[in-house]
Amino acid sequence: MDLLPGVSSPSDLRRIPASRLPELAAEIRDFLIAKVSRTGGHIGPNLGVVELTIALHRVFDSPREPLVFDVGHQIYVHKILTGRQAGFDKLRARGGVSGYGNTTESVHDWSESSHASASLSYVDGLSKAYEIEGDPRPVVAIIGDGALTGGMAWEALNNIASGGRPVVVVVNDNGRSYSPTIGGVATRLAALRLTPRYEKTLDKFRSAINATPVVGPVLYDALHGIKVGIKDMVSPQGMFADLGMKYVGPVDGHDVAAVEKALRLAKDYGSPVIVHCVTHKGFGYAPAENHEQDLFHGPGAFNPETGESLAAPSTSWTDVFADELAAIGADRDDIVAITAAMLHPTGLARFAEHFPARTFDVGIAEQHALTSAAGLAMGGLHPVVALYSTFLNRAFDQFVMDIALHGVGVTVCLDRSGITGNDGPSHNGVWDLSLLSAVPGVRIAAPRDGETLRLELREAVAVDDAPTVLRWSKGSKSSDIAAIERNDGYDILTRGLSKDVAIVTVGPMAAVGLDAATALAQRGIDATVIDPRWVIPVSEDLIDYLNGFGLVVTVEDGLRLGGVGSAISQAIRDTGSLTPTREIGVPSVFPKHGSRDEVLRECGLSADLITNDIASWYARIHGPHEVSALRNNSQV
Numbered sequence: 001m002d003l004l005p006g007v008s009s010p011s012d013l014r015r016i017p018a019s020r021l022p023e024l025a026a027e028i029r030d031f032l033i034a035k036v037s038r039t040g041g042h043i044g045p046n047l048g049v050v051e052l053t054i055a056l057h058r059v060f061d062s063p064r065e066p067l068v069f070d071v072g073h074q075i076y077v078h079k080i081l082t083g084r085q086a087g088f089d090k091l092r093a094r095g096g097v098s099g100y101g102n103t104t105e106s107v108h109d110w111s112e113s114s115h116a117s118a119s120l121s122y123v124d125g126l127s128k129a130y131e132i133e134g135d136p137r138p139v140v141a142i143i144g145d146g147a148l149t150g151g152m153a154w155e156a157l158n159n160i161a162s163g164g165r166p167v168v169v170v171v172n173d174n175g176r177s178y179s180p181t182i183g184g185v186a187t188r189l190a191a192l193r194l195t196p197r198y199e200k201t202l203d204k205f206r207s208a209i210n211a212t213p214v215v216g217p218v219l220y221d222a223l224h225g226i227k228v229g230i231k232d233m234v235s236p237q238g239m240f241a242d243l244g245m246k247y248v249g250p251v252d253g254h255d256v257a258a259v260e261k262a263l264r265l266a267k268d269y270g271s272p273v274i275v276h277c278v279t280h281k282g283f284g285y286a287p288a289e290n291h292e293q294d295l296f297h298g299p300g301a302f303n304p305e306t307g308e309s310l311a312a313p314s315t316s317w318t319d320v321f322a323d324e325l326a327a328i329g330a331d332r333d334d335i336v337a338i339t340a341a342m343l344h345p346t347g348l349a350r351f352a353e354h355f356p357a358r359t360f361d362v363g364i365a366e367q368h369a370l371t372s373a374a375g376l377a378m379g380g381l382h383p384v385v386a387l388y389s390t391f392l393n394r395a396f397d398q399f400v401m402d403i404a405l406h407g408v409g410v411t412v413c414l415d416r417s418g419i420t421g422n423d424g425p426s427h428n429g430v431w432d433l434s435l436l437s438a439v440p441g442v443r444i445a446a447p448r449d450g451e452t453l454r455l456e457l458r459e460a461v462a463v464d465d466a467p468t469v470l471r472w473s474k475g476s477k478s479s480d481i482a483a484i485e486r487n488d489g490y491d492i493l494t495r496g497l498s499k500d501v502a503i504v505t506v507g508p509m510a511a512v513g514l515d516a517a518t519a520l521a522q523r524g525i526d527a528t529v530i531d532p533r534w535v536i537p538v539s540e541d542l543i544d545y546l547n548g549f550g551l552v553v554t555v556e557d558g559l560r561l562g563g564v565g566s567a568i569s570q571a572i573r574d575t576g577s578l579t580p581t582r583e584i585g586v587p588s589v590f591p592k593h594g595s596r597d598e599v600l601r602e603c604g605l606s607a608d609l610i611t612n613d614i615a616s617w618y619a620r621i622h623g624p625h626e627v628s629a630l631r632n633n634s635q636v
């Protein structure tokens with residue numbers, strides 16, 4: 001590596017002669033493969049934007065001229081060029097760089113929300129602020145063709161196009177989300193990109209910009225005139241032009257010089273411009289380029305020579321769901337599945353293999369996914385919408401108004417609920433229980449293991465007059481935990497000798513609750529561990545059973561505020577009972593990225609911390625002397 005170690009800021013980059021930029025790009029690819037193969041991460045998207053990011057930093061003066069990356073999963077190259085190479089040894093781990101934009105890491109990062117299709121709204125707002133302040137600086141959004149399928153992007157474009165402000169929208173078009181991008185927008189981009197005349201078009205475009213020695217509005221207009229001609233050749237109508245946006249492209253996104261020239265034209269134009277860059281996800285690394293499923297969108301650690309995964313084989317919650325839904329699909333032909341551009345990650349691919357006509361990829365469009373599901377249910381089918389928990393936040397209103405208010409049978413399956421850890425604060429699925437438990441009529445289940453996931457999924461799709469929700473975590477499922485007793489409304493997992501403490505656990509917290517019960521027994525406190533299975537609405541039978549314990553403690557990996565615990569405590573108080581209650585859950589903070597276990601522990605959700613909490617609450621409420629008194633009352 002000759003060039004990369006000497007680049008710790010965009011100004012270093014701008015000093016490198018243009019002729020050596022392909023060399024730098026190759027070094028960046030080597031760096032990415034070496035680092036990400038050890039930690040896992042979004043290697044495919046980043047390999048695809050190496051030249052594009054180099055060009056962005058040579059043309060725009062970041063951070064004065066903001067570069068806002070949509071989602072932020074393709075931001076590694078930007079981090080490498082803005083002084084953060086050292087942080088890649090611990091990419092996505094505590095002490096290393098985060099996997100998305102991070103405003104505390106660098107002044108060069110503007111957004112860390114990592115929910116797709118938001119970049120255009122950020123730059124719309126930034127450009128309005130600069131206009132009011134009389135500052136003519138340009139702002140830039142970099143958005144993928146996948147993120148461009150999200151409604152927010154089009155709401156923003158509607159504003160940007162009419163504003164006349166210096167906004168540059170770079171469309172990084174690789175034809176993919178995880179899977180190939182679907183829908184009308186994707187088809188229109190593909191029409192520009194995939195026509196047999198694309199190469200010819202590209203050549204014409206290149207020679208047009210090469211022949212342009214000075215740039216400015218007049219020359220841009222001349223170029224745009226050429227472009228309109230090109231567009232007419234390859235696409236019957238231009239969707240961006242129809243919106244009123246100037247359009248430059250398609251540009252070969254792996255040709256730094258071509259991208260640089262297009263960006264300079266766009267920058268100097270001074271009004272909203274779309275720059276359409278065609279790139280290849282995984283570019284320059286054969287295992288990624290040949291990876292059919294998702295071009296190495298975001299693998300775990302892998303062998304850099306071969307691309308083979310280094311993860312030990314295990315069964316994930318997603319695998320269990322995938323199998324069971326496919327089995328249910330075989331039994332019932334009214335079951336349909338919906339994904340928001342995440343067919344494989346959410347486990348719907350297996351269902352799709354068997355029932356392609358009953359599977360809908362709606363693009364990165366969670367809001368539309370839910371209301372479309374309501375329509376499918378109104379039409380007599382039972383939709384199963386599979387999302388990551390964090391992305392449901394986008395569609396809360398649709399869940400309340402379009403589904404729950406209408407009492408239609410839609411099942412929403414939330415993967416990656418609870419703490420996810422190394423994807424950082426934006427990806428923890430900690431809001432679902434608090435948000436959804438406020439919705440009238442909703443029924444929410446939190447499976448504790450594979451067996452209960454299967455059972456509860458079948459129970460969920462049997463409900464046709466209300467929304468049902470299932471939530472499970474990231475990663476490998478825990479081993480099955482058999483109930484010692486199944487009752488209406490709750491399973492008992494272990495029973496204390498006396499009614500000292502009831503630990504009510506939500507989903508995967510069952511295993512932690514059982515460990516805490518064992519540790520409490522050693523401290524002379526008997527704990528009974530209970531899994532309500534369907535956590536919302538709170539079961540009356542469960543509340544009857546809980547009244548009479550010396551202390552009821554709930555444990556959930558969602559927000560403590562307004563979660564299942566607070567619903568149970570409230571229900572206990574509503575019966576007039578004085579049974580003391582305590583809720584353990586995720587505090588209202590945005591935890592920093594780190595391993596799932598690290599973050600769970602920071603949130604107080606490890607067995608040892610739960611044990612300490614319960615023991616000290618119990619002692620404070622009852623005093624040590626009461627332990628034995630309660631033990632005598634051993635009807636549990």
Ligand SMILES: Cc1ncc(C[n+]2csc(CCOP(=O)(O)OP(=O)(O)O)c2C)c(N)n1
Nearest residue numbers: 045114115116144145146147176177178341
């Ligand atoms: C609202 C929302 N839903 C889902 C996701 C998950 N997600 C992350 S990246 C991605 C695909 C993005 O595709 P594109 O914008 O084309 O970028 P590429 O990875 O192809 O570079 C998806 C669906 C997300 N980040 N935000």
